[in-house]
Amino acid sequence: MSLPPLTARAQDIQPFHVMDILARARALEAAGRDIVHMEIGEPDFATAFPIIEAGMQALRAGHTHYTPALGLPALREAIADFYSSRYGVEMAAARIIVTPGASGALLLALATLLGRDDELLLADPGYPCNRHFARFLEARARGIALGPASRYQLTAEAVAAHWQAHTRAVLVASPANPTGTLISSEALRGLYGTISERGGALVVDEIYHGLTYGCDAHTAAAVSDEVFVVNSFSKYFGMTGWRLGWLVAPTAFLPALERLAQNLFLAPSTIAQHAALAAFRPDTLAILEERREAFRQRRDFLVPALRELGFSVPVLPDGAFYVYAGCERFSDDSMALAQRLLEEAGVAVTPGVDFGSHQARHHLRFAYTTGMKRLEEGVARLARILR
Amino acid sequence: MSLPPLTARAQDIQPFHVMDILARARALEAAGRDIVHMEIGEPDFATAFPIIEAGMQALRAGHTHYTPALGLPALREAIADFYSSRYGVEMAAARIIVTPGASGALLLALATLLGRDDELLLADPGYPCNRHFARFLEARARGIALGPASRYQLTAEAVAAHWQAHTRAVLVASPANPTGTLISSEALRGLYGTISERGGALVVDEIYHGLTYGCDAHTAAAVSDEVFVVNSFSKYFGMTGWRLGWLVAPTAFLPALERLAQNLFLAPSTIAQHAALAAFRPDTLAILEERREAFRQRRDFLVPALRELGFSVPVLPDGAFYVYAGCERFSDDSMALAQRLLEEAGVAVTPGVDFGSHQARHHLRFAYTTGMKRLEEGVARLARILR
Ligand SMILES: Cc1ncc(COP(=O)(O)O)c(C=O)c1O
Ligand SMILES: Cc1ncc(COP(=O)(O)O)c(C=O)c1O
Numbered sequence: 001m002s003l004p005p006l007t008a009r010a011q012d013i014q015p016f017h018v019m020d021i022l023a024r025a026r027a028l029e030a031a032g033r034d035i036v037h038m039e040i041g042e043p044d045f046a047t048a049f050p051i052i053e054a055g056m057q058a059l060r061a062g063h064t065h066y067t068p069a070l071g072l073p074a075l076r077e078a079i080a081d082f083y084s085s086r087y088g089v090e091m092a093a094a095r096i097i098v099t100p101g102a103s104g105a106l107l108l109a110l111a112t113l114l115g116r117d118d119e120l121l122l123a124d125p126g127y128p129c130n131r132h133f134a135r136f137l138e139a140r141a142r143g144i145a146l147g148p149a150s151r152y153q154l155t156a157e158a159v160a161a162h163w164q165a166h167t168r169a170v171l172v173a174s175p176a177n178p179t180g181t182l183i184s185s186e187a188l189r190g191l192y193g194t195i196s197e198r199g200g201a202l203v204v205d206e207i208y209h210g211l212t213y214g215c216d217a218h219t220a221a222a223v224s225d226e227v228f229v230v231n232s233f234s235k236y237f238g239m240t241g242w243r244l245g246w247l248v249a250p251t252a253f254l255p256a257l258e259r260l261a262q263n264l265f266l267a268p269s270t271i272a273q274h275a276a277l278a279a280f281r282p283d284t285l286a287i288l289e290e291r292r293e294a295f296r297q298r299r300d301f302l303v304p305a306l307r308e309l310g311f312s313v314p315v316l317p318d319g320a321f322y323v324y325a326g327c328e329r330f331s332d333d334s335m336a337l338a339q340r341l342l343e344e345a346g347v348a349v350t351p352g353v354d355f356g357s358h359q360a361r362h363h364l365r366f367a368y369t370t371g372m373k374r375l376e377e378g379v380a381r382l383a384r385i386l387r
Numbered sequence: 388m389s390l391p392p393l394t395a396r397a398q399d400i401q402p403f404h405v406m407d408i409l410a411r412a413r414a415l416e417a418a419g420r421d422i423v424h425m426e427i428g429e430p431d432f433a434t435a436f437p438i439i440e441a442g443m444q445a446l447r448a449g450h451t452h453y454t455p456a457l458g459l460p461a462l463r464e465a466i467a468d469f470y471s472s473r474y475g476v477e478m479a480a481a482r483i484i485v486t487p488g489a490s491g492a493l494l495l496a497l498a499t500l501l502g503r504d505d506e507l508l509l510a511d512p513g514y515p516c517n518r519h520f521a522r523f524l525e526a527r528a529r530g531i532a533l534g535p536a537s538r539y540q541l542t543a544e545a546v547a548a549h550w551q552a553h554t555r556a557v558l559v560a561s562p563a564n565p566t567g568t569l570i571s572s573e574a575l576r577g578l579y580g581t582i583s584e585r586g587g588a589l590v591v592d593e594i595y596h597g598l599t600y601g602c603d604a605h606t607a608a609a610v611s612d613e614v615f616v617v618n619s620f621s622k623y624f625g626m627t628g629w630r631l632g633w634l635v636a637p638t639a640f641l642p643a644l645e646r647l648a649q650n651l652f653l654a655p656s657t658i659a660q661h662a663a664l665a666a667f668r669p670d671t672l673a674i675l676e677e678r679r680e681a682f683r684q685r686r687d688f689l690v691p692a693l694r695e696l697g698f699s700v701p702v703l704p705d706g707a708f709y710v711y712a713g714c715e716r717f718s719d720d721s722m723a724l725a726q727r728l729l730e731e732a733g734v735a736v737t738p739g740v741d742f743g744s745h746q747a748r749h750h751l752r753f754a755y756t757t758g759m760k761r762l763e764e765g766v767a768r769l770a771r772i773l774r
Contacts, residue, residue, distance in 0.1 A: 002586050003613055003637055004555045007502040009524075010643040013650055046449030055658070056443050062433030064628045100487055100630065103653055115394040116503060116525050132650040137396075138503050138525045168391045199389050226390055241451045241657030243487065243630070250390055256397040263400055263519040266490055269656050270628030271442070 013132045018350040021338055025348040036378035038366045039348040041177070042240040043321070048287040050278045051239065058274030065270065069262040071098025071246070072273045079246055082280050087219045095225075097247045097257055098268045102207045102232035105247035106133055107264070109228045110169070112256050113201050114139035118168040123154055124356030125324065125363070127177045127205070131356075140166075145358035148314035152179040152324070156190035163198055170195050173205035174220075175212060178355050178365040179324040180299075180317025185218045192223050203228040207245070210236025210288065212319035213296035226250045233272070235320075236288060237279045242272035295321055298368035298375055305379045306366060309386055321368050324352075328362045330386060338364060345381040400519045405737040408725055412735040423765035426735040427756045428564070429627040430708070435674040437665045438626065445661030452657060456649040458485025458633070459660045466633055469667050474606045482612075484634045484644055485655045489594045489619035492634035493520055494651070496615045497556070499643050500588050501526035505555040510541055511743030512711065512750070514564045514592070518743075527553075532745035535701035539566040539711070543577035550585055557582050560592035561607075562599060565742050565752040566711040567686075567704025572605045579610050590615040594632070597623030597675065599706035600683035613637045620659070622707075623675060624666045629659035682708055685755035685762055692766045693753060696773055708755050711739075715749045717773060725751060732768040 018039050025035045046052075070076065073093070080093040099105040106129070114120055116138040122130050124143030131141035144162055146152045154172055170191065174183040183191075188204070195202045204220035206229055220227045232245030249257055261267075278284055302323055303313050312326035331337035334351035341347045341364075352363030368375060405426050412422045433439075457463065460480070467480040486492040493516070501507055503525040509517050511530030518528035531549055533539045541559055557578065561570040570578075575591070582589045591607035593616055607614045619632030636644055648654075665671055689710055690700050699713030718724035721738035728734045728751075739750030755762060 002583065003588055003639060004500060004586055006499055006640065006643050007505075009502060010499040010647060013643075013646045015642075015646050016649060019649070042453055047446075047451035052446045052449075052451070055446050059434075059439045059442050059446075062439075064434035064439070064626065066429055066627045101653060103651065107651065111523065112393055112397040113391060115396060118394075129650045129653075136498065136647075136651065196389065199391055201390055239451065240453045241654070243652075243654070243656045252390065253393065255402075256393050256400075259400045259402050260397060260523075262403060262406070263516045264490065264494065264523065265630075266488060266516075267628070267630070269630045269659065271658060272656065 009135060009138065012135050016128060017335055017354050021342060021348050021350065024342060028342070028346070033346055035342070036347045036374050036381065037370055038368070038378055039350045040367055040369045042369060043235065043238045043291065044369050044371065045238050045291055047238050047242070048284050050281055050284040051237070051275045054278035055271055055275035058271050063270050063274050066267045067270050067273060069265070069267050070258055071268055075273050075277055078277055078280055083219065083221060087222060089219060089222045091221060091248065094254065095248050095251060097249060097261060098273060099245045099247055099261070100243045100265055100268050101234060102205060102230050102245040103129065104265060104268070105230040105245045106130065106205070108257055108260050109203055109230065109247055109249065110134065111137055111260055112253050113169045117166060119164060119166045120169050120171055121154070121159060121162055121167060122171040123152065123173070123176065124358040125152065125178055125352065125360065126356060127173060128354050130171055143356045143358065147359070151181040151315050152176060153181055153183045153187065154191060155187065156194040159191060159194050167198070167200060169201040169203055171203045171205065173207070174217060175208040175317070175319030177208065177320055178322045179315070180320040180322050181315060182212065182215070182217055182318040188220050188223050192227060196226065201228060203230065205230045207232045207235055208320040211292060211295060211321060213299055215318055217319065221248050233276050233279060238288065238291070239272070239276065239279070242275065243269055244272040244276055295368065298372060299323070301372065302366060302368050302375055309379070309382055323366045323368070325364055325366060326362055327364050332361050334361050334364055341382065344385045347378045347381055396522060396525065399522050403515060404722055404741050408729055408735050408737065411729060415729070415733070420733055422729070423734045423761050423768065424757055425753045425755070425765055426737045427754055429756060430622065430625045430678065431756050431758065432625050432678050434625050434629070435671050437668055437671040438662050441665035442658055442662035445658050450657050450661050453654045454657050454660060456652065456654050457645055458655055462660050462664055465664055465667055470606065470608060474609060476606060476609045478608060478635065481641065482635050482638060484636060484648060485660060486632045486634055486648070487630045487652055487655050488621060489592060489617050489632040490516065491652060491655070492617040492632045493517065493592070495644055495647050496590055496617065496634055496636065497521065498524055498647055499640050500556040504553060506551060506553045507556050507558055508541070508546060508549055508554060509558040510539060510560070510563065511745040512539065512565055512739065512747065513743055514560060515741050517558055530743045530745065534746070538568040538702050539563060540568055540570045540574065541578060542574065543581040546578060547581050554585070554587060556588040556590055558590045558592065560594070561604060562595040562704070562706030564595070564707055565709045565737070566702070567707040567709050568702060569599065569602070569604055569705040575607050575610050579614060583613065588615060590617065592617045594619045594622055595707040598679060598682060598708060600686055602705055604706065608635050620663050620666060625675065625678070626659065626663065626666070629662065630656055631659040631663055682755065685759060686710070688759065689753060689755050689762055696766070696769055710753045710755070712751055712753060713749055714751050719748050721748050721751055728769065731772045734765045734768055
């Protein structure tokens with residue numbers, strides 16, 4: 001009498017190392033230690049009040065049933081309008097699929113693109129879930145080692161050099177996690193040309209759009225109607241816990257994406273969708289722009305402070321809320337260093353090993369998702385043990 | 388320059404035929420026709436007020452960040468307590484994983500059990516997403532043809548007869564969709580014995596628990612700690628649009644399930660989780676029990692009325708809110724019949740073909756998710772065209 005063995009898929013999917021850091025940080029806090037959290041990948045701000053209020057109104061109105069699998073038509077329209085007003089890109093609302101977070105959008109898009117043993121090219125370092133989505137789908141992710149020379153972003157040349165018979169898609173994030181760098185419009189166009197010539201698909205994760213400092217991001221939706229664009233209400237819109245995102249998809253893929261969404265999710269959260277209708281209102285956007293300014297100030301404090309401490313930050317991050325910092329001066333084992341910083345300095349950070357394997361042991365990710373006072377405190381504590 | 392072909396997975400996943408019925412019903416309504424909806428798979432009631440209120444309070448308190456991937460510890464405790472108070476089954480809260488709906492729970496559980504080309508046995512007729520989850524995972528679902536003789540439920544004998552080298556798991560729903568029948572504790576024990584002897588896993592979908600009439604369902608969690616039990620806040624708790632469910636899993640599978648949940652979902656909806664904390668309160672349960680009584684009355688009206696019209700309902704459904712009715716007297720093409728009932732009678736129902744292939748063209752599913760007056764109206768309209 002026994003259970004079957006775990007599937008190879010389930011065995012292969014790795015935990016996030018930062019979870020050990022987080023668990024240890026919570027244990028230290030429970031024991032009375034004060035911890036500066038620079039490992040958290042979400043805004044510290046609660047959701048902006050106009051969105052909260054719209055959510056409460058939806059609840060009062062009894063909007064608690066399933067919505068259509070692709071989302072509320074009004075929300076899909078509102079998102080399409082946002083592409084028009086923010087980016088000057090016109091698109092049919094029919095191309096917008098509302099999903100349970102960017103997570104849901106990535107799973108859907110990749111499920112239509114990656115069959116068994118097909119290959120996805122992506123950046124190393126990069127967001128860890130992406131390679132696990134590929135593994136989940138019985139496909140393969142191949143990380144391309146990237147460094148400061150290409151601002152940690154994929155290039156057409158790198159993609160061409162790594163393209164293989166089974167390569168089907170390329171995933172880019174801009175601004176990227178963990179590096180915060182943007183990819184330029186020209187580079188995107190070059191990438192798209194190289195990929196589409198080879199019969200592949202380009203998927204661009206724009207979840208950190210809106211969180212760029214001193215510059216604006218251009219959407220990949222402007223490059224071609226055949227680019228898959230992933231976005232979310234989680235980061236700029238500050239709605240992580242609501243679990244709502246979207247996918248802009250090529251028209252030819254919509255029927256299949258709808259079937260997949262129906263079966264996998266039934267529908268995205270109704271309350272979140274009603275609340276998100278308030279996300280594009282001018283009063284909401286005014287609050288979000290204030291927060292963006294707060295993030296900019298934090299970045300402008302943290303990057304020089306980390307350099308001063310001896311971390312290497314060869315490229316100024318354009319956006320997101322992360323600094324991917326080389327720690328080669330202190331350790332060649334980023335996980336051990338993260339543990340040491342937590343135990344000795346009470347500062348929690350994410351080890352590079354969560355983001356891939358290229359130079360991962362020589363990097364830490366610092367998130368500036370806590371207020372200036374706490375960032376200053378964190379830096380002061382690091383100075384005490386590292387200098 | 389072209390996109391890659393759709394994956395075989397995405398091609399194989401079928402749409403729900405009822406979506407065409409629903410779309411046509413909406414079009415008729417837009418043109419001024421009155422339609423009686425007996426195709427909808429969710430309670431007509433809005434979420435009970437204590438749950439709504441808890442959701443609003445969570446929003447007011449700013450509970451809008453990610454929760455742990457497995458859910459809020461307090462909610463996992465509350466669910467464990469519910470197994471104790473409702474079923475007399477004690478279990479560690481650690482075994483409970485909060486998910487985005489039963490949909491999320493099914494995807495997680497099956498992803499740990501079904502590797503590529505592995506086989507899942509399930510009931511035909513049955514809930515359509517299940518075979519698509521298997522296909523999504525590059526595994527196979529094999530429907531076992533079931534009829535009234537076994538009350539549409541799998542038996543140990545049927546499972547033994549269909550077991551193959553690649554069979555890894557068996558999925559049972561009790562009460563079932565579309566048939567509403569329960570599986571007895573003894574039958575569950577027999578099934579579990581047969582499956583575990585063969586090194587397989589038993590997954591039991593209990594999403595319609597609480598919606599049984601004149602009888603109570605026993606949980607498969609009482610059979611063994613190694614059964615995977617899926618449940619949801621959607622149906623009895625009336626929270627479909629909130630997207631919240633759970634999985635009770637064997638201890639050995641928890642680390643892998645947590646890794647999968649982290650990567651696929653990040654976390655379930657925070658607002659929904661806070662709201663669901665109010666789902667088990669006595670004042671909420673009192674409301675839910677009133678609604679259960681309303682569903683019982685509807686069933687007790689609808690089953691004899693359908694029989695009277697000439698539909699065959701050989702087994703009285705114990706629960707859920709469906710009647711799976713043989714329509715052989717009227718048609719051997721359930722989709723065509725469903726279309727005719729919609730056009731001529733203004734009554735929307737789900738064709739049997741959505742639930743499998745066994746006798747599917749000879750069945751319709753009637754959902755009693757609308758009030759008595761509307762059910763009476765629907766039956767009167769059907770009488771006019773069928774008699
Ligand atoms: C690059 C990137 N993509 C996608 C996600 C998923 O976010 P969500 O599912 O909350 O939209 C994250 C979350 O941290 C991320 O960093
Ligand atoms: C048998 C069965 N299982 C699972 C589900 C999924 O429900 P949810 O994801 O809303 O919990 C449904 C929905 O209709 C169902 O009928």
